[in-house]
Amino acid sequence: MWKDEGILTEREAVELCSFVFIAGHDTTTILIANAFRMLSEHPGLLARIRGNEEDAGRFVEELARYRGTVQRASRITTEEVTVSGVTLPKGAVVRLLNAAANRDPGKFADPDTFDIDRTTDGHFGFGAGVHSCAGAPLARMETIATTLQLARKLTSITLDPDRPIDYVRGNNLTNSGPARMYVRVEARHG
Numbered sequence: 001m002w003k004d005e006g007i008l009t010e011r012e013a014v015e016l017c018s019f020v021f022i023a024g025h026d027t028t029t030i031l032i033a034n035a036f037r038m039l040s041e042h043p044g045l046l047a048r049i050r051g052n053e054e055d056a057g058r059f060v061e062e063l064a065r066y067r068g069t070v071q072r073a074s075r076i077t078t079e080e081v082t083v084s085g086v087t088l089p090k091g092a093v094v095r096l097l098n099a100a101a102n103r104d105p106g107k108f109a110d111p112d113t114f115d116i117d118r119t120t121d122g123h124f125g126f127g128a129g130v131h132s133c134a135g136a137p138l139a140r141m142e143t144i145a146t147t148l149q150l151a152r153k154l155t156s157i158t159l160d161p162d163r164p165i166d167y168v169r170g171n172n173l174t175n176s177g178p179a180r181m182y183v184r185v186e187a188r189h190g
Helices: 010-041 044-051 055-066 136-153
Strands: 073-076 081-083 086-088 093-096 154-159 178-180 183-187
Touching: 010 044, 010 055, 010 136, 010 154, 010 178, 044 055, 044 136, 044 154, 055 136, 136 154
Parallel strands: none
Antiparallel strands: 073 093, 081 086, 154 183
């Protein structure tokens, strides 16, 4: 795909821009849908965030760790490497399980519990290192802004029990989360 001198062809640039647009849109909308889900499962969080808006950032980081959008990523080794006693040759396809790493009890105490008071440093909800999500700052900002508006304007969010969540299936980005969900909201008065 890349020319030897590191310059993209016009076709490659268009494909890259298309990928980044779609990746950013899909992952952020799913993350926001997951926010609705977590706010419905933890009804006290709306009032907590309304009372302390700085908690919206804590909520989003725990959301990305606990119910992040990207579940796995594939990489190709650029040289032979040994990992945990297993030698992988150059060119080997490696699957990284971001979601599993985010539930590692060696890293996060009680990892299967959603807790906005935990330290989320080092989660893989937006990737890491040179493979960090380029759109992570925008995704965080959009999800925080949405969370704040929900906390300011609503007293409750509940999932519609008569309409199950339709989940994303089979896309190339290995996203996980609601493709469609129905919620009931109760507006704040005053």
